[in-house]
Amino acid sequence: MKISMLRSRRAAVAVALGSVLALTATACGDDGSGAAGDKGAEGSGKGEITFWDNNGGVRTDIWKEVIDDFEQANPDIKVTYVGIPAASAQSKYDTAIQGGGLPDVGGVGTAMLAEVAVQGALEPLDGRLEKSALKGRLSENLLESSRAAGGGKELYQIPTSSNNGTLWYRTDLFEQAGLDAPTTWEKFYEAADKLTDRSRNRFGFTTRGGEGSIAPALDAAYGQAGVTSFWKGDKTTVNDPKVVAGLEKFLSLYKKDTPSADVNNDFTKMVAQWDSGTIGMLSHNLGSYQDHLKALGPKKFRGLPNPTLADGTRVQVSNPVDGMSVFKSSKNKAAAWKFVEFAVSHAENSKFNKAAGQIPANTEAQKDAWVQEAEPTKLAAAALNGAGTKIVQLPYYLPDWNTISKADNEPNLQKVMLGKMSAKAFLDLLAEQLNEAQADWKQNH
Structure with missing residues (x-):
């Protein structure tokens, strides 16, 4: 009885969501700034990109610091920040996937990653990570969690933090x-x-x-x-x-x-x-x-x-993993990826997680003084990467x-x-x- 109710609910939700999104698409149209079917472009690696923060209000100040640092290091790239409250982030992405207006890059946690990825909205990141300075500098357990949450095959999220x-x-x-x-x-x-x-x-x-x-x-x-x-x-x-x-x-x-x-x-x-x-x-x-x-x-x-x-x-x-994703519809994926690389680099990932009170995904940042001085965070980071720790992927x-x-x-x-x-x-x-x-x-x- 319970299973049949679940199946009926699933079908009803799918029909309702489809109707709502169809209405949204009809009302808003595709404004050219990106929908799920848009393959986007690599772009010049310069110009403007838009970043959606999926925990707007809570993390706004620290993200603006990271963006300021990035723009100083990359004066030919301008980042437009959009803060979205965590409670409405999933629906905001769903609406934009159907109606257009997706960002170039955004925060996408593992709890919503699969639903966004399965709609064809995200750029696979394995190849970019393989050629990046980040290779070998991110927690393998967090990368595994990111991959598993996206369906287990391709990497659609670069982890930034874990709350162990x-x-x-x-x-x-x-x-x-x-x-x-x-x-x-x-x-x-x-x-x-x-x-x-x-x-x-x-x-x-x-x-x-x-x-x-x-x-x-x-x-x-x-x-x-x-x-x-x-x-x-x-x-x-x-x-x-x-x-x-x-x-x-x-x-x-x-x-x-x-x-x-x-x-x-x-x-x-x-x-x-x-x-x-x-x-x-x-x-x-x-x-x-x-x-x-x-x-x-x-x-x-x-x-x-x-x-x-x-x-x-x-x-x-x-545990749910916070992370960043590049959207397939972006017209400047090269610049979007540069922002991801910068945000998850040693110094910036350390700064961000010190403010957030979470474990950095960057293993070099995990060795920084503030982590070592905050014993619970230090021990959690050591356990997360320890050979004796086995992670059951929900x-x-x-x-x-x-x-x-x-x-x-x-x-x-x-x-x-x-x-x-x-x-x-x-x-x-x-x-x-x-x-x-x-x-x-x-x-x-």
Whole structure:
């Protein structure tokens, strides 16, 4: 029943989107500045190009600094900046793909990369990277994530940043309890149990049961299972018995070693709850670092990469990767590529990520002083590129991924937490939906 509903929704959304885009194209027409069917041109490598920032408002100031630096180094190229709020970036690109008006170059995160690429809007970048000074200077794991998110064959995005998963823990509470840092899953569970005193409203861990809960839950499940691929042939591994066991153990912490409010917490509530000072550990990403500093000061907490298995192997699911793409319709791809190369060069990528609080994609930038001084970022960068880290690539390329991993299954994960559904039943249903979505995707591509 659930699968047929998903199929019906998929068909309905496709028809509705087609109608909307057709109306947009009729109303606006192709203004000559680029639509998906336009093959564009290499251009002179000089003149004007347009850049769309897909996180406008949040990253506007730092992007304008990068653009100023670029124009000083390349006085024969002028970059027009257009800031688009993150919430509307996907729809803005979709409209421009059909109606014209695409930029020469733009920010395209992995969560939307496949949908933009499958419409034929993006320029493949393998050949350009092969001849570039960037070759060998970008994180291989992030490049792999970029390639996988675009469908797995061609590279449509040059990564700029990653916001890695981090286990934050209260060093003062650990010291008082005589606990080792939670570097392994065994130590994590030991600490969660020992730091919990429900009579005093103290808990070892806080988890995320509300909006955005599926990816962190899968991160913990795969991390313990040691399963390193999301697919085995055409079938997902999400309901592999080891993954099921990992999720069962992780969710068993709810209400035993976590607050009962966790079942409804999104990341903002979860972070605020941890910053209040009575909880031992929190699993979130580097984005909450500044919140912790303000609430706790620099000496009461640390941020570590995800725990490892007993043999030292760290398995983690892929995090969304920010990056830049060149649009196929650009009339000046040479200048657009120059801007990409410049923005992801050592100095500029370091400057950008210092402001953004993220891990630079440029491996030389990862060695800079600010990264080394910010221990959570330093450790996350080392883990991301470490030989012992295995990345499970989530299927961002599936058009149904967001629907399946959010609207369809966040309520089901809450049912598991509340004891109204088993972890196995939850993951079996998730697997059924993913397998069908994968089969549809392969048939169409």
